[in-house]
Amino acid sequence: MDNFAKLFIIVIFCLSSVGCQKYNNEAISFDRSPHFSDENSTTLISNKVFFDVITTTAAPSTNDSKQWIGYVGAAISIVLFGSNFVPVKKFDTGDGMFFQWVLCSAIWCSGLIANCIVGSPTFYPFAMVGGFLWATGNVCVVPIIKTIGLGLGMLIWGAFNMLSGWATGRFGLFNTQIDPISDVTMNTISIVLAMLSALCWLFVKSDAQAISREPDVDDDALLAAEQDLESIDDGDSSWVDALTVMQRRVYGSVLSIVSGLLYGFSFVPVLYIKHNYGDSTQDIDYAFAHFCGIYLTSTLYFVIYCCCMKNRPKLYSTAILPGIVSGGMWGIAQLGWFVANNYLTPAISFPIVTSGPALIASVWGVVVFKEVRGRRNFMIMGVAYALTITAGTLAGISKLK
Numbered sequence: 001m002d003n004f005a006k007l008f009i010i011v012i013f014c015l016s017s018v019g020c021q022k023y024n025n026e027a028i029s030f031d032r033s034p035h036f037s038d039e040n041s042t043t044l045i046s047n048k049v050f051f052d053v054i055t056t057t058a059a060p061s062t063n064d065s066k067q068w069i070g071y072v073g074a075a076i077s078i079v080l081f082g083s084n085f086v087p088v089k090k091f092d093t094g095d096g097m098f099f100q101w102v103l104c105s106a107i108w109c110s111g112l113i114a115n116c117i118v119g120s121p122t123f124y125p126f127a128m129v130g131g132f133l134w135a136t137g138n139v140c141v142v143p144i145i146k147t148i149g150l151g152l153g154m155l156i157w158g159a160f161n162m163l164s165g166w167a168t169g170r171f172g173l174f175n176t177q178i179d180p181i182s183d184v185t186m187n188t189i190s191i192v193l194a195m196l197s198a199l200c201w202l203f204v205k206s207d208a209q210a211i212s213r214e215p216d217v218d219d220d221a222l223l224a225a226e227q228d229l230e231s232i233d234d235g236d237s238s239w240v241d242a243l244t245v246m247q248r249r250v251y252g253s254v255l256s257i258v259s260g261l262l263y264g265f266s267f268v269p270v271l272y273i274k275h276n277y278g279d280s281t282q283d284i285d286y287a288f289a290h291f292c293g294i295y296l297t298s299t300l301y302f303v304i305y306c307c308c309m310k311n312r313p314k315l316y317s318t319a320i321l322p323g324i325v326s327g328g329m330w331g332i333a334q335l336g337w338f339v340a341n342n343y344l345t346p347a348i349s350f351p352i353v354t355s356g357p358a359l360i361a362s363v364w365g366v367v368v369f370k371e372v373r374g375r376r377n378f379m380i381m382g383v384a385y386a387l388t389i390t391a392g393t394l395a396g397i398s399k400l401k
Helices: 002-023 038-054 064-081 097-117 125-139 141-148 150-171 184-203 219-223 245-276 283-308 317-344 346-368 375-400
Strands: none
Touching (some): 097 125, 097 283, 097 317, 125 141, 125 283, 141 150, 141 245, 150 184, 150 245, 184 346, 245 283, 245 317, 245 346, 283 317, 346 375
């Protein structure tokens, strides 16, 4: 009960911070939209002064005094991303297609609540493309697991997720603005250390299979170094059996790279709208459209799956409630990431948010589920912890310096 109480407190705090952010928008941002209302004319004058100051720079700058909000958002994202699969750890999810639809349905609900809190801002359909990218990458997870395992798969897609998202902000890809960074060298070092920390988890051996009924949906499986492909087959993997070992590796690796790129670029549509024609400079105002894209895409893939299964999909009723809880946690974590992107910029938030969840997942695995044992494993985890914390610290300093 104590754990659920703590989770409830985190959820309420996150939703409250989203609401507080909306009410403080005019005091901390500028707006170039011609649709700015007359009742905010006083704020418009102050925003005009702020705009005149920053137009001499290559990209808009966030208010330094409000950066702590970004770090709070990043912390919430790390904790919930690293914990969101814990509720489904001991439940059978089958081939994952029904589970991903339940998960995405809960994600959409969390986005709807957040949208109401921030006052239902303008809906931009193009932001749904980001949701499409994420949901497509998420569907790729099932064949990735069946070919190369979740441990190696997460390492590959996590690395490309981190690099693509960081590069978007660092170099202004896809006609987005370049993130202002005080120390480029330190920021680059942070991304390298974050990549090394992810690599460390590959060498930690886990006993997750003996504890969980369904390791293929367990985020802690990132700790597994020698994932047994047969242990994650669900009985419908004849197409995998027809592949050679080399074909499995190539197929799984390519899908992992594609999945990672889709994850990393999922924020691009929101950034493009914000930097080019959106009527708000707050990323959170575009989150609902992003979540709508996730839900519609996952529904489309689930319908296609039902057709392929000749209207006999594998449904697991025991996974519904855990899936809703997991999706709600993921939705709140994603909202926190939107807040982190807004106040820290993607070049800073991506090294922090993409590397931190593995640390939280490992804590669950060691303290609660007792999956990791042995001096060697703990030494490797200590190195990974040190690299993760150092990477996050350097990323933050590169913004503050």
